[in-house]
Amino acid sequence: MKKDLCSKHSLKEIEKVLIRAGIEIARKGEGALFVISDKINYKRMIKQKISSFSIFDCDARKLLVSIASIDGAVIINHRGVVIDYGVKLGSKKVLKGFGTRHAAAYSSSFAKRTVSILVSQEERKIKVFSRGKIVAQIDALEKEVEKKVDDVHDLLESVGVGALSALGVSAIAPGLGIAIVPGIMLFGVPYYIFKKFNEKR
Numbered sequence: 001m002k003k004d005l006c007s008k009h010s011l012k013e014i015e016k017v018l019i020r021a022g023i024e025i026a027r028k029g030e031g032a033l034f035v036i037s038d039k040i041n042y043k044r045m046i047k048q049k050i051s052s053f054s055i056f057d058c059d060a061r062k063l064l065v066s067i068a069s070i071d072g073a074v075i076i077n078h079r080g081v082v083i084d085y086g087v088k089l090g091s092k093k094v095l096k097g098f099g100t101r102h103a104a105a106y107s108s109s110f111a112k113r114t115v116s117i118l119v120s121q122e123e124r125k126i127k128v129f130s131r132g133k134i135v136a137q138i139d140a141l142e143k144e145v146e147k148k149v150d151d152v153h154d155l156l157e158s159v160g161v162g163a164l165s166a167l168g169v170s171a172i173a174p175g176l177g178i179a180i181v182p183g184i185m186l187f188g189v190p191y192y193i194f195k196k197f198n199e200k201r
Contacts, residue, residue, distance in 0.1 A: 009056060009080040011036065015115065015128070017055045018076070019138060019149050021064050022119040022126040026140035031121030032068035033101055035089070036076050037114040045072050046086040055080045068119070073104060078113070105129045134187055142183025149184070 018034045025032045055064055055076060064082065068074050072086040089104040098106075105118040109129035116129040119140075128136040138145060 032119040033073040034117040042087040139183040145183040
């Protein structure tokens with residue numbers, strides 16, 4: 001595997017890779033948790049047999065999907081390097097009505113400059129958490145949803161909002177989301193973004 005551990009990548013690029021991997025995992029009926037952070041408290045549950053690698057390596061996707069299926073979270077730094085996997089996060093906060101993986105995603109997203117990407121095994125959805133809130137939800141079973149992930153990121157940048165992690169919501173409730181494209185729901189998104197998208201179609 002080609003080593004690309006020092007290259008810089010934007011948070012948007014890292015999110016895209018992880019969301020695509022999450023879609024693949026969800027379609028298999030499995031769950032996972034990716035946490036993008038340089039500083040997050042966690043505890044290893046298994047011995048690390050795989051060295052750190054960049055998620056941008058040409059053959060990294062298969063390995064990323066494989067280690068994500070192991071119980072525990074996958075930790076990725078802001079350069080897009082997998083630094084740990086199969087880890088337990090210190091989940092001090094509870095997300096009412098959901099299980100331990102949701103609680104871990106929710107809890108970890110409160111940490112500074114941290115984005116958690118959860119793959120829900122039951123719902124077949126990918127949920128993006130930032131600052132203690134769900135900012136996006138992607139339906140893995142939606143046709144060609146991988147391509148739509150790029151469209152949404154590009155749209156948000158074009159209206160000056162930036163990556164998904166920059167968004168916030170006042171409450172965690174699906175009813176507050178705006179469906180920008182079929183299969184993708186953004187939360188806390190101002191009306192003008194929705195309007196802007198419709199103008200571009």
